[in-house]
Amino acid sequence: xxxxxxxxxxxxxxxxxxxxxxxxxxxxxxxxxxxxxxxxxxxxxxxxxxxxxxxxxxxxxxxxxxxxxxxxxxxxxxxxxxxxxxxxxxxxxxxxxxxxxxxxxxxxxxxxxxxxxxxxxxxxxxxxxxxxxxxxxxxxxxxxxxxxxxxxxxxxxxxxxxxxxxxxxxxxxxxxxxxxxxxxxxxxxxxxxxxxxxxxxxxxxxxxxxxxxxxxxxxxxxxxxxxxxxxxxxxxxxxxxxxxxxxxxxxxxxxxxxxxxxxxxxxxxxxxxxxxxxxxxxxxxxxxxxxxxxxxxxxxxxxxxxxxxxxxxxxxxxxxxxxxxxxxxxxxxxxxxxxxxxxxxxxxxxxxxxxxxxxxxxxxxxxxxxxxxxxxxxxxxxxxxxxxxxxxx
Numbered sequence: 001x002x003x004x005x006x007x008x009x010x011x012x013x014x015x016x017x018x019x020x021x022x023x024x025x026x027x028x029x030x031x032x033x034x035x036x037x038x039x040x041x042x043x044x045x046x047x048x049x050x051x052x053x054x055x056x057x058x059x060x061x062x063x064x065x066x067x068x069x070x071x072x073x074x075x076x077x078x079x080x081x082x083x084x085x086x087x088x089x090x091x092x093x094x095x096x097x098x099x100x101x102x103x104x105x106x107x108x109x110x111x112x113x114x115x116x117x118x119x120x121x122x123x124x125x126x127x128x129x130x131x132x133x134x135x136x137x138x139x140x141x142x143x144x145x146x147x148x149x150x151x152x153x154x155x156x157x158x159x160x161x162x163x164x165x166x167x168x169x170x171x172x173x174x175x176x177x178x179x180x181x182x183x184x185x186x187x188x189x190x191x192x193x194x195x196x197x198x199x200x201x202x203x204x205x206x207x208x209x210x211x212x213x214x215x216x217x218x219x220x221x222x223x224x225x226x227x228x229x230x231x232x233x234x235x236x237x238x239x240x241x242x243x244x245x246x247x248x249x250x251x252x253x254x255x256x257x258x259x260x261x262x263x264x265x266x267x268x269x270x271x272x273x274x275x276x277x278x279x280x281x282x283x284x285x286x287x288x289x290x291x292x293x294x295x296x297x298x299x300x301x302x303x304x305x306x307x308x309x310x311x312x313x314x315x316x317x318x319x320x321x322x323x324x325x326x327x328x329x330x331x332x333x334x335x336x337x338x339x340x341x342x343x344x345x346x347x348x349x350x351x352x353x354x355x356x357x358x359x360x361x362x363x364x365x366x367x368x369x370x371x372x373x374x375x376x377x378x379x380x381x382x383x384x385x386x387x388x389x390x391x392x393x
Contacts, residue, residue, distance in 0.1 A: 001042065001043070001044060002024060002025065002026050002031065002040070002042070002043045002044070003024070003025040003043065003044045003045075003046065003377075003380070004022060004023070004024050004025075004037060004039060004043050004044070004045045004046065005022065005023040005024075005025070005046045005048050005053055005359065005361065006022045006037075006039070006045055006046065006047060006048060006049075007020055007021075007022065007047060007048050007049040008020070008021065008023075008048030008049065008050075008051045008052060008053035008361065009021070009051070009052050009053065010022075010023060010033065010053045010054075010351060011052065011053070011054040011055075011331055011351070012033055012350060012351040012352065013054070013055055013331055013332060013335050013336045013349065013350040013351065014336060014350035014351075014352050015033075015350075015352070018033075018034075018035055020035065020049075021033065021034065021035050021036075021053075022034055022035070022036060022037040023053055023351055023359065024037050025357040025359075025377065025380045026380075027357075027380055028356060028357055028379035028380040028381075029353075029354060029355065029356060029357055029380065030351060030352060030353055030354065030355050030356075030357050030359075031353060032353055033351050033352065033353065046361075046375070048361055050363075051361050051362060051363060051374065052361070052362040052363075052364065052365065052366055052371075053351070053359065053360075053361050054109075054331070054335070054351070054359070054360055054362070054366060055111075055335045055336070055348070055349055055350055055351055055358060055359060055360070056109065056110065056111025056112065056335075056348075056358035056359060056360050056376060056377070056378065057108070057109045057110045057111065057313060057314065057334045057335065057360060057366075058110070058111070058112045058113070058114075058301075058334055058335060058338040058339055058342070058348065058349060059105075059110055059112075059113040059114065059303050059304055059310045059313055059334070059338075060113075060114050060269045060301040060302075060303050060334075060338040060341060060342060061114055061223075061249055061250075061269040061271070061301075061303035061305055062113040062114060062115045062303065062304065062305065062306070062307070062310050063078050063115055063116070063117075063118060063305070063306060063307050064099065064101060064102065064105060064113050064115045064130075064307050064308075064310055065094075065095045065096045065097065065099040065101070065102060065115055065130070065307070066078040066091055066094045066095065066096070066115055066116065066117065066118075066307075067118070067306070067307045068096065068099055068101075068307065075096070075099075077094035077096075078091075078094065078116075078117050078118040079117065079118040079119075079120035079121070079124070080117070080120075080121065080124075080125070081120045081121065081159050081163075083121070084121050084122045084123070084156060084159075084160050084168060084177060085121065085122060085123045085177070085181050085208065086117075086121050086123060086124060086125050086208075087123045087125060087148065087181070087208045087209075087211040087212050087215075088125070088207035088208040088210075088211050089117060089124065089125025089126070090125060090126050090146075091115065091116040091117050091125055091126055091127045091128060092126075092128055092137050092141055092146075095115075095130070095137040095140065095141070097134060097135055097136060097137065097139075097140060099307070100308075101307045101308035101310075101311075102132050103384075104308050104311045105132060105308065105310045105311050106132045106376055106383055106384050107311065107373060107376075107384055107386075108310070108311040108312070108313065108314060108373055109314065109360035109362060109366065109373035109376060110132065110310055110311070110313065110360075111131060111132055111358040111359075111360065111376060111377075111378050111383075112129055112130065112131050112132065112142075112344075112348065112358065112378075113129070113130060113132065113310060114127060114128070114129050114145070114147075114342055115127055115128065115129075115130060116128065116147070116149050116223075117149045118149075118151075118155075119149070119151035119155040119156070119225040120151070120155055120156065120159045121149075121151065121156060121159070122150065122151060122152065122156050122168070122174055122177055122178050122181070123148065123149070123150055123178070123181055123212070124148075124149035124150070124151060125148070125149060125211075126146045126147060126148055126149070126211070126220065127146070127147055127149055127223070128141050128142070128145050128146050128147075129141070129142045129145035129342050129344060130142065131358070131378055131379070132378065132383070133378045133379070133381070133383050142344065144343070145342060145343060145344065146220060147220055147221040147222070147223050147247075148211065148212075148214075148215045148220045148221070148222055148223065149223055149225070150178065150222050150223065150224040150225065150235070151224070151225035151226075152171065152174045152175065152178070152224070152225065152226055152231050152234060152235060153171070153174075153225070153226055153227055153228060153231045153281050154227075154279050154280065154281050155225070156168065156174055157169065157170065157171070157174065161173070171230075171231070171234070175234055175238065178238055179238060179241070179242075181212055182212060182215075182216065182238070182242045184209060184212065185209050185212030185213045185215070185216050186216060186242075188203065188206060188209035188210070188212070188213055189213045189216060189217070191203045215244060216242060216243075216244070218243070218244070218245045220245075221245050221246065221247055221343075222239060222244045222245065222246040222247070223246070223247050223249050224239065224246050224247065224248055224249060225249045225250060226248055226249065226250065226251065227250050227251075227252040227253060227281040227282060228252070228253050228281045229253040229254070229256040229257050231281070232248055232251060232253065232254060232257065232261075233257065233260070235248060236248075236264060236266065246267075247267045247268065247269060247341060248261075248266055248267070248268040248269070249268075249269050249303075250269070250270070250271070250305075251268040251269070251270055251289070251293070251300075252275075252281065252282060252284070252285050252289065253284050253289075254268055254270070254289060254292075254293050254298065255286065255288065255289045255292040255293060256284075258292050258293050258296035258298060259296060261293065261296070261298045262293075262296045262297040262298050265299070266298055266299070267298075267299045267300075267301075267341050268293065268298060268299070268300050268301075269300075269301045269302075269303045269341075270289055270290050270293065270300050270301065270302055270303065270320075270333075271290075271302050271303045271304060271305060271316055272303065272304050272305045272306070272309065272316060273285070273287050273289075273290075273302075273316045273319055273320060274312075274316065274319075286323075287319050287320060287322070287323040288323045288324060290302060290320040290323075290325045290329075290330075290333070291320065291323055291324030291325040291326075292324075294325055294326065294329045294333075295324075295326075299337060299341065300329070300333055300337070301333045301334065301337050301338040301341060302316055302317055302320060302330075302333040302334055304316060313334060314334075314366055314367050314371075315367070315369050317330050317333065317334055317366075317367040318367035318368055318369065320333075321367060330367065335349045335350060336349035336350045337349070356378075356379055357377050357378075357379060357380035358377060358378050358379065359376070359377040360373055360375070360376050360377075361373070361374050361375040361376075362374060372386060373386070374386045
């Protein structure tokens with residue numbers, strides 16, 4: 001049955017704003033978006049007059065379903081702090097579809113997140129994009145969206161240098177260790193290539209080196225955690241040395257080197273913006289960072305980073321707008337641009353015919369703290385309806 005969302009202010013993202021428009025859903029896809037779509041018999045009509053209709057929000061960097069409640073160690077599965085290189089880990093093996101935070105995040109208008117391992121290790125394993133519906137990991141994960149977590153700076157220093165009194169203990173050591181891991185991956189790939197050319201047996205399969213090899217072959221994006229400007233530039237230096245396809249995560253001091261990041265066409269996930277000063281590398285966090293980077297021409301998305309904290313992502317967007325981030329860039333940062341850097345721009349992030357019917361309806365401007373999300377569709381199905389106890393969510 002077709003569903004017609006009628007009469008709302010429609011932020012299409014890709015084709016501007018309809019002050020009063022309609023969105024037609026057929027099955028799991030968007031069928032049409034227009035100023036006026038005549039109602040046909042048998043359609044379900046949702047009155048969106050006075051409401052805002054937009055694509056479902058996408059958090060481009062999260063740990064939803066892997067970390068759980070930080071006060072309950074039994075639910076915290078996002079950091080395997082036993083070796084600085086755990087490239088062989090797959091975040092999908094820790095995904096908990098029954099994480100109670102998922103419901104809270106959906107109720108904020110979020111329909112998809114990129115989630116994965118944390119930043120304790122220099123190489124932490126693969127994350128993935130998941131839609132916030134389904135009962136199993138296989139139902140939730142979007143195949144082909146896996147990427148590799150890298151991290152430099154204070155987190156691996158604290159875990160291995162301070163905590164375990166072992167290598168690597170400094171920024172020099174972290175950079176060297178990362179290069180060593182990438183070099184080992186190159187040698188592994190070369191052994192496979194030589195064996196295939198000479199018709200000899202392949203080397204024994206090594207899951208860690210195999211995963212690093214996928215990063216080297218640009219089959220996996222390197223998602224590189226860095227806060228300080230010097231750490232960001234170290235990530236870029238190493239990525240360029242090994243020809244990696246990379247994204248800078250957090251990019252907290254990116255505003256200090258915005259011109260360099262723009263020149264190098266860096267993609268960055270910015271945030272969370274309300275981190276406080278819990279460690280030295282966060283001392284220079286500023287809410288102006290997204291605006292400065294966007295105006296410099298850097299491709300940015302906004303992220304909330306944590307598990308249940310993703311429900312506050314709309315508020316983060318509003319704060320970034322208050323500090324100068326243009327409205328169009330703000331909307332794109334949690335919709336189409338987020339989808340594009342996740343490799344999903346062809347199916348998510350905007351209200352266009354043929355795209356997944358992932359839609360959020362708000363009772364006001366989506367990024368105001370006075371606004372509530374009233375309804376969420378994922379793949380054309382109502383996952384959340386405010387005040388409803390039996391809507392299938």
